[in-house]
Amino acid sequence: MSLTVAAICVADLTYAYPGGITALDRLRFAVAKGESVGLVGPNGAGKTSLFLCLSGVLPVKAGAAQVAGLDPARPEDRRRLPATVGIVFQNSDDQLFNSTVFDDVAFGPLNLNLPADEVRLRVAEALDCVGMSGLEQRLPFHLSGGEKRRVALAGVLAMRPKILLLDEPSMHLDPRGRREFIRLVNGLEVTKVIASHDLELILETCKRAIVLDHGTIVADGPARSLFADQMLMETHGLEVPHSLSHHRDDQRHHI
Amino acid sequence: MTLSFETLPTSASSWNRIDPRWKLAGIIFATGAVIFLQTFSAAALALAGAWLLVIAGRLPIKQFMKRMGALAVFLFLFTVWLPFMTKDDGPSWAWGWVHMSFRGLELAAVFWCKGLAIVSLVLVALATTPLHSLLQAAQALRIPRVLVHVLLLTQRYVFYLVHEFSRMRTALRVRGFRNRATMHSYRTIGHVAGTLLVRSSEQAVRVGHAMRCRGFDGKLHSVVEFRTTVKDVELFLLIVVSATAVLVWDMAQR
Numbered sequence: 001m002s003l004t005v006a007a008i009c010v011a012d013l014t015y016a017y018p019g020g021i022t023a024l025d026r027l028r029f030a031v032a033k034g035e036s037v038g039l040v041g042p043n044g045a046g047k048t049s050l051f052l053c054l055s056g057v058l059p060v061k062a063g064a065a066q067v068a069g070l071d072p073a074r075p076e077d078r079r080r081l082p083a084t085v086g087i088v089f090q091n092s093d094d095q096l097f098n099s100t101v102f103d104d105v106a107f108g109p110l111n112l113n114l115p116a117d118e119v120r121l122r123v124a125e126a127l128d129c130v131g132m133s134g135l136e137q138r139l140p141f142h143l144s145g146g147e148k149r150r151v152a153l154a155g156v157l158a159m160r161p162k163i164l165l166l167d168e169p170s171m172h173l174d175p176r177g178r179r180e181f182i183r184l185v186n187g188l189e190v191t192k193v194i195a196s197h198d199l200e201l202i203l204e205t206c207k208r209a210i211v212l213d214h215g216t217i218v219a220d221g222p223a224r225s226l227f228a229d230q231m232l233m234e235t236h237g238l239e240v241p242h243s244l245s246h247h248r249d250d251q252r253h254h255i
Numbered sequence: 256m257t258l259s260f261e262t263l264p265t266s267a268s269s270w271n272r273i274d275p276r277w278k279l280a281g282i283i284f285a286t287g288a289v290i291f292l293q294t295f296s297a298a299a300l301a302l303a304g305a306w307l308l309v310i311a312g313r314l315p316i317k318q319f320m321k322r323m324g325a326l327a328v329f330l331f332l333f334t335v336w337l338p339f340m341t342k343d344d345g346p347s348w349a350w351g352w353v354h355m356s357f358r359g360l361e362l363a364a365v366f367w368c369k370g371l372a373i374v375s376l377v378l379v380a381l382a383t384t385p386l387h388s389l390l391q392a393a394q395a396l397r398i399p400r401v402l403v404h405v406l407l408l409t410q411r412y413v414f415y416l417v418h419e420f421s422r423m424r425t426a427l428r429v430r431g432f433r434n435r436a437t438m439h440s441y442r443t444i445g446h447v448a449g450t451l452l453v454r455s456s457e458q459a460v461r462v463g464h465a466m467r468c469r470g471f472d473g474k475l476h477s478v479v480e481f482r483t484t485v486k487d488v489e490l491f492l493l494i495v496v497s498a499t500a501v502l503v504w505d506m507a508q509r
Contacts, residue, residue, distance in 0.1 A: 094461040100385070103385075111470030111471055111472065116478040159469065
C-alpha cells in the first residue's frame with residue numbers, strides 16, 4: 001500500500017523492552033485511511049506496545065513507522081502526533097486524573113493550545129458524542145467502569161484525531177454498555193485500530209484483522225475468515241468466536 | 256477501617272471569585288508566618304484568624320469541624336508527650352516520678368494551634384477554588400513544576416490507593432486473614448504495603464504514557480483565565496498585614 005493512501009504504514013518495526021526481551025519483531029503492515037482493523041492476540045503478544053510505538057511513547061527506529069505521514073522517531077513529528085493519533089488505554093483509570101470530567105476531557109485540547117471557547121465547544125461535543133453530557137462537574141474517580149470508558153474516549157475525541165487506537169475497549173463494559181460502545185465506534189469516521197480479546201466486538205467493528213503473537217504478525221486478512229480458522233485461533237491462544245462456531249455447526253448440520 | 260477522602264464541598268462565597276493567584280499567595284504567606292510563631296497567644300490568634308477566613312469563605316461547618324476533629328486527635332498523639340518530656344527550670348507540676356513542665360504544656364498548645372491553623376488555611380484555599388485553578392495559580396506563582404505535578408497527581412493517587420487497598424483488604428479477608436498482633440499479620444501488612452507501592456509505580460508509568468499521548472508537555476493549561484481586580488489585591492494585603500502583625504506580636508512577646 002502506498003504511503004499516500006495509508007494512514008499507518010509500518011515497515012520492520014522492532015521494539016525490545018529495557019531488559020532485552022523483544023516485544024515487537026520486524027512488523028510490517030499498513031492501514032488505509034478510514035479503515036477499521038482489529039488487532040488480536042494472546043496476552044503479551046505486543047498489542048499495547050505496538051500502540052505505544054505508533055503514538056510515539058516508546059522509541060522506534062527512524063522510518064520504521066509512518067502515522068498520518070508523521071514519523072514517531074522524529075522529535076518534531078512526535079510533538080504533532082497527539083493532535084493526530086488518539087489512544088484509548090486498556091484501563092480507563094490510567095487516562096483519567098483530573099478533578100472533574102470537564103477538566104479531563106479538556107486536558108488534551110488545552111495541550112494543543114486551543115482558545116478557551118474552542119476547548120469548551122470540543123468538550124461539549126465529545127461528551128455529547130459519548131452520551132455523557134451533563135456530567136461535566138462529576139469526579140471521574142466516582143464514575144462506573146462504563147462511564148469512565150466513555151469519558152476516556154471523549155477525552156480522545158475532543159482532540160479530533162485522524163487515527164484512533166483503542167486498547168481493549170470492551171473491558172469493564174456490561175452488555176448494554178458494550179453494545180452502545182460498538183454503535184459509537186462504528187459511527188466514528190476515522191481510521192481505527194482496535195486491539196481486543198473480544199473477537200465478537202472485532203467482527204462487529206472491523207472487516208480486517210491482524211493476529212499478533214510473540215511480537216510478530218502471524219496472520220493478516222478478512223476478520224471473518226481468520227477467526228473461523230480454528231487451527232490458527234487455537235495455535236495462538238485464541239478461540240473461534242461463538243457467532244462463527246455456531247455458523248460452522250449449522251453448516252455441518254446441513255451437510 | 257473506614258477511609259474517607261471526599262473533597263470538601265466547594266463553598267458558594269465571594270471568595271470563589273477571588274483571583275486564585277492572589278488567594279494562594281496570601282495563604283502561602285500566612286502559612287509561612289504561622290510556621291514561625293513560638294508563643295501560645297500568637298498561635299491562638301493565628302488559629303482564630305484562620306477560622307475567620309473559614310467563616311468568610313462559607314465553608315460547610317459540619318464537614319470542616321469533622322476534619323478539624325480528626326486532625327486534633329492526630330496532633331494530640333504527637334503533643335501529649337511534650338509536657339512530660341520538656342526539661343526546663345520554669346514552673347512545673349510533679350506527682351511522684353511524673354513531672355509535667357508548664358513550658359512543655361505551652362509548647363504542645365502552640366504546636367496544636369499551629370497545626371490546626373495551617374490545615375484550616377489550606378482547606379480555605381481548597382474549598383473556595385477548583386483544584387485545577389489552584390494548581391494553575393501555583394504554576395503562575397512560579398512554584399516548581401515538579402511540586403505542582405505532584406500535587407495534581409496526589410489527589411488522583413489518594414483515590415487510587417484507597418481503592419486498591421480496599422480491594423486487597425477484601426481479598427485478604429475472604430482468604431481468612433484477620434488483623435492481629437502477630438508476626439504473620441505484620442508480614443502480611445508489609446507485603447500489602449509493598450504491593451501497593453509497586454502497583455502505584457506501574458500505574459504512574461501508564462498515567463505518564465496517557466498524559467504524553469494527549470500532548471502533555473509539563474505545563475498545565477485551563478479554560479479559566481485569571482483576572483486581577485482591586486478586591487483581589489485588597490484581600491491579599493489584608494492577609495499579609497494581619498499575618499505580619501501576628502508575627503511581630505509573637506516576636507515582641509518572646
